[in-house]
Amino acid sequence: MSIAAAGPEPAATADPVIRIRGLSLRAGGRRLFHGLDLDVRPGELVAILGRNGSGKTTLFRAILGLEPVATGSITVLGAAPRRGNPRIGYVPQQRIVQRHAPLLGRDLVMLGRTGTRFGLPITRAADRHAVAAAIDAVHGHDLASRPLGELSGGQQQRLRIAQAIVHEPPILLLDEPLSSLDPAARAEITALAAAQRGRGVAVVVITHDVDDELRRADRIVELSEHGCWVGTPAEARARGIHDHPHHPDEHDHPEVPDHLDPPGPVT
Amino acid sequence: MPAIFDFSDYGALLGVVGNSILAAAILGLVGGLLGVFVMQRDMAFAVHGISEMSFAGAAGALLIGVDVLGGSVAGALIAAAIIGLLGTRARDRNSIVGVLMPFGLGLGILFLSLYPGRSANKFGLLTGQVIAVDFEQLGLLIGGSVAVLVALLVIWRPLSFDSLDPEVAVARGVPSRALSLAFMLILGVTIAIAVQVIGALLVLALLVTPAAAALRVSRSTVLVPILAMAFGLASALGGILLAVGSTLPVSPFITTISFAIYLVCVGVEWLQGRGRMRGGAT
Numbered sequence: 001m002s003i004a005a006a007g008p009e010p011a012a013t014a015d016p017v018i019r020i021r022g023l024s025l026r027a028g029g030r031r032l033f034h035g036l037d038l039d040v041r042p043g044e045l046v047a048i049l050g051r052n053g054s055g056k057t058t059l060f061r062a063i064l065g066l067e068p069v070a071t072g073s074i075t076v077l078g079a080a081p082r083r084g085n086p087r088i089g090y091v092p093q094q095r096i097v098q099r100h101a102p103l104l105g106r107d108l109v110m111l112g113r114t115g116t117r118f119g120l121p122i123t124r125a126a127d128r129h130a131v132a133a134a135i136d137a138v139h140g141h142d143l144a145s146r147p148l149g150e151l152s153g154g155q156q157q158r159l160r161i162a163q164a165i166v167h168e169p170p171i172l173l174l175d176e177p178l179s180s181l182d183p184a185a186r187a188e189i190t191a192l193a194a195a196q197r198g199r200g201v202a203v204v205v206i207t208h209d210v211d212d213e214l215r216r217a218d219r220i221v222e223l224s225e226h227g228c229w230v231g232t233p234a235e236a237r238a239r240g241i242h243d244h245p246h247h248p249d250e251h252d253h254p255e256v257p258d259h260l261d262p263p264g265p266v267t
Numbered sequence: 268m269p270a271i272f273d274f275s276d277y278g279a280l281l282g283v284v285g286n287s288i289l290a291a292a293i294l295g296l297v298g299g300l301l302g303v304f305v306m307q308r309d310m311a312f313a314v315h316g317i318s319e320m321s322f323a324g325a326a327g328a329l330l331i332g333v334d335v336l337g338g339s340v341a342g343a344l345i346a347a348a349i350i351g352l353l354g355t356r357a358r359d360r361n362s363i364v365g366v367l368m369p370f371g372l373g374l375g376i377l378f379l380s381l382y383p384g385r386s387a388n389k390f391g392l393l394t395g396q397v398i399a400v401d402f403e404q405l406g407l408l409i410g411g412s413v414a415v416l417v418a419l420l421v422i423w424r425p426l427s428f429d430s431l432d433p434e435v436a437v438a439r440g441v442p443s444r445a446l447s448l449a450f451m452l453i454l455g456v457t458i459a460i461a462v463q464v465i466g467a468l469l470v471l472a473l474l475v476t477p478a479a480a481a482l483r484v485s486r487s488t489v490l491v492p493i494l495a496m497a498f499g500l501a502s503a504l505g506g507i508l509l510a511v512g513s514t515l516p517v518s519p520f521i522t523t524i525s526f527a528i529y530l531v532c533v534g535v536e537w538l539q540g541r542g543r544m545r546g547g548a549t
Contacts (some may be wrong), residue, residue, distance in 0.1 A: 103431055110488070115439065118421055119424075128273070
């Protein structure tokens with residue numbers, strides 16, 4: 001699946017759904033990064049790179065309203081970030097699901113839909129439809145009735161994306177969605193992100209898979225305590241960003257074969 | 268050896284202990300349901316710790332001559348609050364429980380040793396005495412269980428979200444800290460009630476075993492709580508109905524039934540696994 005076919009070109013005139021100005025974030029008194037300016041528009045794919053501890057996940061948490069902003073500003077859909085905003089879909093870094101967790105595939109997606117509601121746990125038809133539609137969107141029919149703990153990493157990741165898009169949010173934040181997946185699963189998840197982008201969703205991806213994302217993204221962001229860098233994938237390559245030293249443990253992913261990995265239109 | 272069972276005056280006996288049966292039945296339902304969250308939040312050990320502190324509270328109340336149920340609830344809530352506030356991470360929690368539990372049990376034994384009254388009361392707090400609970404107290408046990416059931420149903424979905432998928436739940440605005448304290452409060456009240464029915468040492472048979480059994484045979488968010496409630500009800504109700512016709516206390520019947528259900532579920536799980544392997548599916 002090619003992004004050229006799936007996605008409209010991002011309209012340069014569309015209002016950004018995320019607007020970041022002069023942003024610095026701190027954690028425990030330590031400065032993570034500073035000086036980030038970034039606009040993310042509908043239908044754009046933005047890849048966030050940076051060393052471990054450079055604040056990539058903290059940036060997501062700040063956009064989600066879970067982390068205070070040290071200096072600068074973040075505007076999400078025209079307003080300050082607020083915790084619990086259903087207009088942001090969020091897939092955190094994968095964690096191990098207990099094998100015995102009482103959770104079928106569709107239950108995970110349903111939590112995303114009704115999990116914030118107090119009151120008697122009665123499921124409405126509208127919720128069941130929304131969950132079915134989200135599972136359809138990730139091609140997860142065969143996963144819906146299976147225990148989450150027994151699914152592969154890629155299958156779990158598809159359901160997490162279904163959970164994140166069950167409210168049809170205009171923004172999707174994916175934190176290292178490809179880590180520890182096999183090549184086929186990586187291709188599937190990448191295609192799902194492209195499909196969301198094609199529907200006009202702004203997709204922001206934290207990644208270590210530099211070469212992979214560089215080919216797909218509209219923009220590359222590199223976070224650093226010495227100042228942030230934002231540019232196109234071509235600029236990033238010219239700058240040699242893919243040679244950026246990363247933690248060795250995060251370089252152990254096999255490369256995606258080229259036939260699974262058509263180059264995106266943006267370069 | 269005298270006969271253990273004698274069902275000759277069973278009907279009349281049932282009339283006398285009707286409220287005890289009701290109290291046990293409702294506790295069975297609540298225990299099964301709550302147990303699902305106890306398992307999800309990895310709190311089986313905490314349940315045991317809270318029940319020993321509840322025992323200490325009850326024994327203390329017995330010694331100074333105040334309401335035993337009140338003492339039991341106070342002990343359980345204090346323990347639940349300490350564990351809830353200090354033990355947000357599983358490892359911290361387990362060490363706190365490990366420290367609290369022997370202290371509570373020791374304190375309770377001290378109070379009972381100092382207590383000059385009948386020894387039946389002493390034993391009852393540890394191993395259960397629901398048939399000996401008086402009429403007004405039974406009303407409180409039943410009312411408390413119903414209140415816990417309603418509270419649990421009201422916070423069901425956010426509590427599930429927080430227990431099963433905490434990172435996304437927090438991002439989506441689920442009030443994690445408040446829910447966790449509410450859960451500890453609910454747990455404390457339930458344990459205090461369970462101590463009256465089945466005894467401090469055996470609370471886990473109603474708060475963990477039914478849910479653990481249900482998790483053996485299903486992974487469905489809908490089916491697991493229903494099965495756990497059914498198993499809890501079967502254990503508590505079956506236990507008390509057998510005990511009424513026998514000379515033995517209630518608790519061994521409840522623990523045995525609940526353990527037997529667990530064993531059956533392990534067997535069913537094993538058969539399901541074999542069936543899946545034959546089917547060739549993963």
